[in-house]
Amino acid sequence: MPELYEVMFRRRDVRAEFTGEPVADETLRRVLEAAHSAPSVGMSQPWDFLLIRDLATRQAFYDHVQHERDVFAATLQGEEAERFARIKIDGVLESSLSVVVTYDAARGGPAVLGRHAIADAGLYSVCLAIQNLWLAATAEGLGVGWVSFYREPFLSELLGIPEGVRPLAWLCLGPVSKLQEVPDLERHGWRRRAPLEDFLHFDKW
């Protein structure tokens, strides 16, 4: 199988397998250059990357994530609550570092080519960069874990993100003991992947 497909299928959303070993500067650089090579609407490149190594910052974020975990858990009942209790939702403290990716809607403005009719197009660009980062990290033998149990205002305050810039992702990053063959949520019975056929339409919905 070509490397590209192999990497796409091997990629996982990592929580428990981070080793905490350091990431070499040149490796991190390649991963970030991959992210930065993503397409963006009107070539606005509306992303920024915050590299978070400071332990106090990560601890503060971790504590917030645990609180939000409780908020979500309180919405569940019965078997669903039991399944969720077994699922680890972050590797903030165990991973080598985190990369926070943000979206600046003012970048390249006011006339961003391709965004006048779809305000969210800039948001989409940042996500494309995140997937490049994720694949590059996987190819480099690293794991990535996207943590989304947080409130955006908390994260903006914690990291001094200016008004008008929106944090899109907290990504844990670093070497891993292994990548699971089956995604965590499937292994823990939370939800199964459905086949491509279920998602295809021809000419009309």
Next chain:
Amino acid sequence: MPELYEVMFRRRDVRAEFTGEPVADETLRRVLEAAHSAPSVGMSQPWDFLLIRDLATRQAFYDHVQHERDVFAATLQGEEAERFARIKIDGVLESSLSVVVTYDAARGGPAVLGRHAIADAGLYSVCLAIQNLWLAATAEGLGVGWVSFYREPFLSELLGIPEGVRPLAWLCLGPVSKLQEVPDLERHGWRRRAPLEDFLHFDKW
């Protein structure tokens, strides 16, 4: 250079280079499986793929895009307007087919793991699938052109997309005569890419 990085850097947003030659079924299948292998919040897989080959549908979309081009052009003045006049914004009629990618917020609900605090997390998942599609197509020797000069309600009506499902992208797809080395918007002097250094922050913004 490893294939993954080579593909990322070679990838372009194609407008003028589509040849219109057919895409083999097995190639298209690999590209769509790549998209479908993307990560998704709570394993919700909130995407759908509409394969648009019908010429009347593409013509109707093309006409709408030309109208929205005029809307955007009317906001520009002087040199900016002249630069935009030289830029081709779509390959809807020249490409082999189009793939419309949508987002269904109800998929996997109501309790989508990882989305209670960030409503847009499902939207982000769909974008990750789009970048996988884009890279796989590039590796297969195809071009992709993301067209965003349209209003979402128009596209929903045209394709019969049900309420609650949002069209995120119209992607032109097909063989190309070549991929430009320099992105169109840079070649036409619309905007230059800035180096990675300008986008990095350490521990705080």
